Amino acid sequence: MTEAPPSPESPPAFDAERFFKRMGSVGHNGTLDIQWHGAADDWVELRLPWRDALIGDEEARLMASGPIFTLMDNATSLAIWRKMKAFRPQATLDFRIDYIRPAGSGRDVIGRGECYRLTHSIAFVRGIAHDGDADDPVAHCAGTFMFTGPAWSL
Amino acid sequence: MRKLPPYADLLGVTLAPADSRATLMMPFGGQVLGRPGFLHGGAIAGLLELAAFASLELAIADLDPQPRIKPINMTIDFMRGGREAMTYARGTVGRLGQRIANIDVVAWQDDEDRLIARAHINFLLAGSASA
Numbered sequence: 001m002t003e004a005p006p007s008p009e010s011p012p013a014f015d016a017e018r019f020f021k022r023m024g025s026v027g028h029n030g031t032l033d034i035q036w037h038g039a040a041d042d043w044v045e046l047r048l049p050w051r052d053a054l055i056g057d058e059e060a061r062l063m064a065s066g067p068i069f070t071l072m073d074n075a076t077s078l079a080i081w082r083k084m085k086a087f088r089p090q091a092t093l094d095f096r097i098d099y100i101r102p103a104g105s106g107r108d109v110i111g112r113g114e115c116y117r118l119t120h121s122i123a124f125v126r127g128i129a130h131d132g133d134a135d136d137p138v139a140h141c142a143g144t145f146m147f148t149g150p151a152w153s154l
Numbered sequence: 155m156r157k158l159p160p161y162a163d164l165l166g167v168t169l170a171p172a173d174s175r176a177t178l179m180m181p182f183g184g185q186v187l188g189r190p191g192f193l194h195g196g197a198i199a200g201l202l203e204l205a206a207f208a209s210l211e212l213a214i215a216d217l218d219p220q221p222r223i224k225p226i227n228m229t230i231d232f233m234r235g236g237r238e239a240m241t242y243a244r245g246t247v248g249r250l251g252q253r254i255a256n257i258d259v260v261a262w263q264d265d266e267d268r269l270i271a272r273a274h275i276n277f278l279l280a281g282s283a284s285a
Contacts, residue, residue: 014200027185027187028188028197031184031185035241053164054161058162063161063162066161066165066200091232095199095232097227098227102224113260
């Protein structure tokens, strides 16, 4: 299949990295200091840097699970737009996370989110989080997002 | 009940005053903002997890020694967008077993009957006397 060359009127394809770098530093994402880590056609990776402020278990100095939830919610959300090559407003409908093991104290956590199915109204996502070795994840997630409006040209 | 962890301070989460059921509250602000004007789903999830922990700690307060509490998994439904208002969350211990606790936890803003999110969280109780 050949694609028509972009005309001056056609909007540029959605750039997940540029979008995240512009929007990711504000609000809750900025508070957690979540960073861009990489992407391919249907997945996006983000990095959650270790900070003492993220501790949920003070005795064992372990990261709380909430920040990992936010990491995976963001990575899977971006993977949807990356797969569509467009921005379309969406809201998380439901999300499940299995916390397979605690993330290592002091270690950054990498989240890889994937969109494996897009329908007219719903995007189906899944992902893993790890702290250095993707074959030894700290969490698995699965969820759905619902679209709340038409795609925008950015 | 143990004091809330550093992650709760980051979110601005505190124990609601004069409440015997471990209700937590989280004010709106930049630290919990998602898309403009709305709470981030991750901040709501964080509040729900903290409230689930708090309700479980209240339920096991009399156990000696105190078990370690480890989250196994969490399933959350987002029901309404969280607006620029105080958000409350409270957990209910569905079943407290020797090794597993099943917790239902809900979050709301102005009206406790209009939930913005609810979750089911399973915890492992490790190192309790009978485990």
